[in-house]
Amino acid sequence: MGDKAAAFNPEVFKKTAEEKSNARLKMWLEICAHCGLCADTCHFYLANERDPKMMPAYKAKKVLETIKKNNKFDEDRLDEFYETIYGECTMCRRCTMFCPFGIDVASIISMARSLSASQGKVPKELLKAVESHLESGNQMAVTEEEWVDTLEWMEEELQEELPGATIPIDKKGADFLYVVNAREPKFYPMDISQAAMVFYLAGADWTMSSKGWDVTNLAMFMGDIAAATKIAQMVRDAAEELEVKRVVVTECGHALRSLQFESPIWLGRDHQFEVVHSVSLFAEYLREGRLKLDKSVFANERCTYQDPCNVSRNGGCAQDAREIVKYLCEDFVEMEPHSEYSYCCGGGGGFIPMAGAFKDRRLKSGKVKAEQIKATGASICITPCHNCYDQIRDLDKEYELGIKVLSFKEMFEEALIIPEELKAKEEDEEE
Amino acid sequence: MSLYELLRGPLLWVAFGVFFGGMVVRVVLFFQLSTQKDKPIYRFFSWKWLWLSIFHWILPLNETAKKNPVVTSVGFVFHICLIVTPLFLLAHGVLWYESWEISWWSLPESVADYMTLIAIGSGLFLGIRRLVSPHVRIVTTAADYLLLAVTLAPFVTGYLAYHQYFDYQTIILLHMFFGELMLVVIPFTKLSHFLIFFFSRAVTGMEFGRRNAPSW
Numbered sequence: 019m020g021d022k023a024a025a026f027n028p029e030v031f032k033k034t035a036e037e038k039s040n041a042r043l044k045m046w047l048e049i050c051a052h053c054g055l056c057a058d059t060c061h062f063y064l065a066n067e068r069d070p071k072m073m074p075a076y077k078a079k080k081v082l083e084t085i086k087k088n089n090k091f092d093e094d095r096l097d098e099f100y101e102t103i104y105g106e107c108t109m110c111r112r113c114t115m116f117c118p119f120g121i122d123v124a125s126i127i128s129m130a131r132s133l134s135a136s137q138g139k140v141p142k143e144l145l146k147a148v149e150s151h152l153e154s155g156n157q158m159a160v161t162e163e164e165w166v167d168t169l170e171w172m173e174e175e176l177q178e179e180l181p182g183a184t185i186p187i188d189k190k191g192a193d194f195l196y197v198v199n200a201r202e203p204k205f206y207p208m209d210i211s212q213a214a215m216v217f218y219l220a221g222a223d224w225t226m227s228s229k230g231w232d233v234t235n236l237a238m239f240m241g242d243i244a245a246a247t248k249i250a251q252m253v254r255d256a257a258e259e260l261e262v263k264r265v266v267v268t269e270c271g272h273a274l275r276s277l278q279f280e281s282p283i284w285l286g287r288d289h290q291f292e293v294v295h296s297v298s299l300f301a302e303y304l305r306e307g308r309l310k311l312d313k314s315v316f317a318n319e320r321c322t323y324q325d326p327c328n329v330s331r332n333g334g335c336a337q338d339a340r341e342i343v344k345y346l347c348e349d350f351v352e353m354e355p356h357s358e359y360s361y362c363c364g365g366g367g368g369f370i371p372m373a374g375a376f377k378d379r380r381l382k383s384g385k386v387k388a389e390q391i392k393a394t395g396a397s398i399c400i401t402p403c404h405n406c407y408d409q410i411r412d413l414d415k416e417y418e419l420g421i422k423v424l425s426f427k428e429m430f431e432e433a434l435i436i437p438e439e440l441k442a443k444e445e446d447e448e449e
Numbered sequence: 450m451s452l453y454e455l456l457r458g459p460l461l462w463v464a465f466g467v468f469f470g471g472m473v474v475r476v477v478l479f480f481q482l483s484t485q486k487d488k489p490i491y492r493f494f495s496w497k498w499l500w501l502s503i504f505h506w507i508l509p510l511n512e513t514a515k516k517n518p519v520v521t522s523v524g525f526v527f528h529i530c531l532i533v534t535p536l537f538l539l540a541h542g543v544l545w546y547e548s549w550e551i552s553w554w555s556l557p558e559s560v561a562d563y564m565t566l567i568a569i570g571s572g573l574f575l576g577i578r579r580l581v582s583p584h585v586r587i588v589t590t591a592a593d594y595l596l597l598a599v600t601l602a603p604f605v606t607g608y609l610a611y612h613q614y615f616d617y618q619t620i621i622l623l624h625m626f627f628g629e630l631m632l633v634v635i636p637f638t639k640l641s642h643f644l645i646f647f648f649s650r651a652v653t654g655m656e657f658g659r660r661n662a663p664s665w
Contacts, residue, residue: 076588114657115665119646279659334660
């Protein structure tokens, strides 16, 4: 991460623009036919009363004009540009899917974010998280001591129910390394014990790492590829040091996208391990009969599934989630459209961590998702992504959806069938 | 040399030269830059996803086509008439034969006549859509209208020439001029999408494909 320029620096701007202008971006900015078919693929457009200024091609055009005028570009224009690239796009890539030419507006916006970052213009919350990640190894500055304490504490909690369950740390040669989002040890430690419970019952050979355990990568959303590379390197180093065959990513979307699909590009070579999202691993366990779920637990609930963009469209796990749902829900209703075609909930692209100044726009753009959820009549919305999770909880309040938002792990905790012999001997009388 | 001879001879050579040469340069530049700066294309290259992506869009086998039946139909008809009519027009075939003694199948004249009208009509529809739909208008530039005019001009003048409306001698010269103008501008404008489309679809198809997701 470079120094933050105090004033607009046209030379750096121009240099960054040249550096980032690859053959694809040039091609896309040249051939866009301005056909307008991307308009209603975008949740910002739909949620903002079909404001033409919210359509993807218009945002891309703005970026193009900026690059062309990079010498005449000044701070005022940078401010306007900033509002578009951070406040009006979650880089969900839905428009890319619907564009006849396959123009990837998300890449164009990402490039624009790099340009903005070259001028030190980035949302301060993102910057803080990235700086913390680079300094402490995780975006929430959890110390190694706190991290290990949390794992031990969660292990103890888990053992009260399942005496044989453990949370292995730095176990070399394990089948897989489980990596999480820093908010789990910080705010939701139960996520970790729930995962450990699943792995224990499935008889998995797994481990967690004392280092490189935070798989989030907010630098990706800032277009700061140098920082994103360093962050991805931390996880790769941990995995390769532990000689695991696979790295399993927690129920988080952008973490999967950055580790599995983007970081091999940043780092210049393939990983020596396979990257798997929790959703795919859970589906595998259920398919192989290694986990058994009691479907009656949620029999009185209608469930729907929020496809995180970076798990389904950009992660290829849409079908795995459907497979899990078959074992878990009696009454399951899809949103329309769904799977790879799902609308972004509005929480992606850094919107959740960006918080403050962007919150109103986030809630407004979430209207599309809120209406989709409402139309299903669901009482539970399942989503395997921390950002979707927070956003949909906010949407629930804002649009009075009356739903519960749950991750798969949270549902498993209630629905998993635990063999008698694995349960703690002394039954809790009060329960 | 008469104006006719000029347009029929040297300028036609220039037009074809700029068109083919320009497109070759475009493709070479793409490969030159992409091998340096777009390494993921080559690293994750996949014929399967390349063809699937092209196939689903060269035919209307995609969600966009389903959701926008009118624009899709008009767009397909427009493009088909645009490409097929000039290539298989009997009168053009005669010229090829005169110059090179080569010939190929041609369209019945009445069919070609209707296709010309359809090309003009569907082109006008797309132009009017630019004016009336706020979301299309906002991204439309002067170049979009100009290019549409340049694309339609050979069809309008061709139609007038075939039916010998107005002064045939003038109209046919205009027709030749506009045809050549269109060829010349293609490599420098978004009209280059006739070829670049395949490159763009390929890279996006492969990028979605390596995530095991469709891009259609």
